[in-house]
Amino acid sequence: MSVKETNYKYVSYLWDDEVAAKLAGDEVALLIYRSNLLGADLRLTNYGGGNTSCKLMEKDPLTNSETEVMWVKGSGGDLGTLKKSGLAALYVDRLRSLKNIYRGVEHEDEMVALFNHCIFDLDSKAPSIDTPLHGFLPFAHIDHLHPDAAIAIAAAKDGKKITQELFGGAIGWVEWKKPGFELGLSLKKCLDENPGIRGIMLGSHGLFTWGDTAYESYVNTLDVIEKCSAYLNENYGKKGPVFGGQKIESQTENVRKHQAAALAPVLRGLCSSKQHMVGHFTDDSRVLEFINSNDLSRLAPLGTSCPDHFLRTKISPLVLDLASNADLTDAEALKQQLSPAFEAYRQMYTEYYEKCKHPNSPAIRDTNPVVILYPGIGMFTFSKDKQTARVAAEFYINAINVMKGAEAVSEYTSLPHQEAFNIEYWLLEEAKLLRMPKPKPLTGKIALVTGSAGGIGKAIAKKFVSEGAVVILNDMNAERLAQAGEEFEKQFGKDAYATAQLNVTSAEDIKTAFETAALAFGGIDIVVNNAGLSISKSIEGHTEKDWDLLYDVLVKGQFLITQAATAIMKKQEKGGDIINIVSKNALVSGPNNAGYGSAKAAQLHLSRLNAAELGADGIRVNVVNPDAVISDSNIWAGGWAEGRAKAYGVTVEELPAYYAKRTLLNQVILPDDIANACFTFVGGLMHKSTGNVLNVDGGVAMAFVR
Incomplete structure (x- = not known):
């Protein structure tokens, strides 16, 4: 056939x-x-x-x-x-x-x-x-x-x-x-x-x-x-309007996305009271039809019927009592408004557990909601990783389809709470959970590494994903970014990353990149300020344009990205990590380096200032100082390699060996070495450290901090 x-x-x-x-x-x-x-x-x-x-x-x-x-x-x-x-x-x-x-x-x-x-x-x-x-x-x-x-x-x-x-x-x-x-x-x-x-x-x-x-x-x-x-x-429609007809209208797509991006970090923080959660947002038309309907308040508390649906979406969703056009700019006021609803949900779930548990039932699990419905805007789902959060959304859409069909021909019935509990806390299901691999160190963490489509940035992003994180890949170059995205999808799968074209000197690009993080994953936990460029010229040869470009990208860019990141981290109230990729040139004086070296010194001290200010919010700011990372780096494009070779009296081809020989360890530094240093700060063993400088330069005595 x-x-x-x-x-x-x-x-x-x-x-x-x-x-x-x-x-x-x-x-x-x-x-x-x-x-x-x-x-x-x-x-x-x-x-x-x-x-x-x-x-x-x-x-x-x-x-x-x-x-x-x-x-x-x-x-x-x-x-x-x-x-x-x-x-x-x-x-x-x-x-x-x-x-x-x-x-x-x-x-x-x-x-x-x-x-x-x-x-x-x-x-x-x-x-x-x-x-x-x-x-x-x-x-x-x-x-x-x-x-x-x-x-x-x-x-x-x-x-x-x-x-x-x-x-x-x-x-x-x-x-x-x-x-x-x-x-x-x-x-x-x-x-x-x-x-x-x-x-x-x-x-x-x-x-x-x-x-x-x-x-x-x-x-x-x-x-x-x-x-x-x-x-x-x-x-459909024979018994009356689907889901009892429309109660409210959806906001426009643009407004929905902005509202969701503004709200997601707050929701993520509230959902992460037990462990870091990763989010997913959808404003699928089927979701909007349900959450904007008159029957939402009747059907949503019933929960789902199919065991597969229920296991991934919990006993019922949390429906937000929040106007779709609400002003979401005051995060503190928003948290005060939403916190009682989360407390009520946790209490409801605890009562469900206590009422239905058996003498041998596993201990109560996370009492936070998995599915959160925002009428007029869309649906958020939160879970231990992106794939699980996305699949939970898919299952709840299936549950919506089931409710819609059942209501069209009869009356929807969900699983009784005791039957639902018997599935959720089934000893065989618990045994399956216990057999699952131990979470990786960065599971549940969301990272944005600037300039992550190549060189050091891509190595850091790969390291983070391999350790369980999700990342927002970004670059100024759209073609380079697309290639990186294809590489990550092939190596890690579609749930491991999102992409955003980003010029770190553009306020609009920065806003879009962090909205991408919020919509794709729910917020941000780790930011690595890695994007950079270098210009090697004598004092006489330096132009004002060169100077402004260096300071815009390296110093202003680091400041703007950090500013945007901390705003989201404070919404989440879960702390966070900011790592600034600076350079041994922040500490070492050398010829033909006035613009680049002084900008790197400004980056280093800005890191100290940020560490001092943000510690009260649990946000750690640390520095990695590389030197001479030549492999796949944009820094070595253009005239930088020629400029440094001229300054040291060697050829461009001799630069890697020159840099290695001048180090105490006689080592060539690779992007993976910088990625490992970044992971050292965020992997869980350094959560009480901030304001530090970690040199990854093979050992350059002049660059010792103390």
Whole structure:
């Protein structure tokens, strides 16, 4: 079948016969192909959500006889990026034999450890809690997804009746049960009682569909979701305006962005009472339709229904009682206005925990909201890193879609608090969290390194990202910046960075860069003033233009960037780090260096002055003094190298060796050396140090500070 032969309107048909033909005969490869196609459409399932499987006959390595094996998405992972290494492979007969020792729903968690005794491929992924949901059904290919359209029906007050009428009995129904062994048995029971059905709707949860081949399963899945989507679309507006109609109007896009950028650092500070959080902002049209509606106050407190949605968005969002055109310039007044709402949310969450906890429940987690709704402006989400915050936003948009659909055809119902708690504080979920790698030193930190599209700046930015931070890459040169962005996306992924074209002498550029930081990540924690240039001329050869350029970029630029950064850091009330990349020339006198050397000296003393002033706010200001970092540096472009070579009586080619030989350690200094020095200040071991100078010059005695 080709794309032209399909009539899908609400889902994307992505199957390519030519690609599939090359995989013919390899059912596992076809499973991965199908999974990737399903995961590519967020209307079908979310990042990390859903699971797929296939069953086939393979040769048992112990008996050399044919045995049925199930390949199923393992614990964690994402359908859209699934590879064979993300699949678990289990003996089907062993998995099904676990029914013989099952002691009932009160003990179903103990079955998870027994899945490991059913593993066929010892190199495969650990089996997930959903393994029996696939294993107890007899079909060769199975898809379990969380499509918005299906969950909207599954979460409707009379979802079972709607499912029966819509599909004429071809789709079964299983009432809400948390994922696990008991739900797997319930699916098999539903099939036994309804032979010939093509799928099963899970109340408040999602959808199971299947087929004899990978293609049949794929098309069956699309067909069912398409039918659900069409049904919802036909009913929008029949009961009245969507979400009860519009209560307020959105601000213009430009105003929304400015308001969000102004507010984000304050929200981030309030959300980071336990640990540094990274934020995400969206003013997606679906979000605006919901948060501007009359039904927001009724629906938002209900929370979500699907476990995947709930786990990432918490019990409910925080809705701000803040005018969309409010004056957000007074950060202190804003914090005083918003703090009671955060305290109330933390108290609500604590009461939810205390009411629902079991004797063996894990300790209460962070009580701050994940999702924050600002009517007229948009939605903020905050979590431990950018990807988790972004995915939380995607899941809440799915939850909005579910509420919209359920309200259109019936009445939306969410998970009862106790059921929600049982998922959130599930001991198996806690065990998964405990298995996660220890956070890197800069996890949760947001950094802006000026001039970070090349040379020292790029090395610092890479070091910070590799240690867990997110960065705002910037440069005056748009082409150079674009190349750096591509490099970072390839090496670290799209959530690790944002970009902003930045001339450090331009107030408008600086404002835009820090707004980018606020919108992309929620604020700023680390600023490295690295952007620079150098001019080497004799006193007679120096022009006023040379002088002004040096002082504008090096001194004024450092001042303006620091000024903008501290304003955001004070909004957050979480302290921060400012590192100024100065030079050994701030301390060492040399020929043909009056403009550059004196500007560097001004940078150094400005750092001391800022350290003295900002310490009360927990903002540390420190200096790294490099020397002769030639690799990939803009400083050595133009006439600087020639000027320094002339001053020292050597050729340009001899400069690197000349600089190394004059040091005590006889070392060439590289951008990575400066990056390591910067990390020394911000990595967590120097949080009680400010006003320091760290020389990274191979040892130049004249540059010793004391």
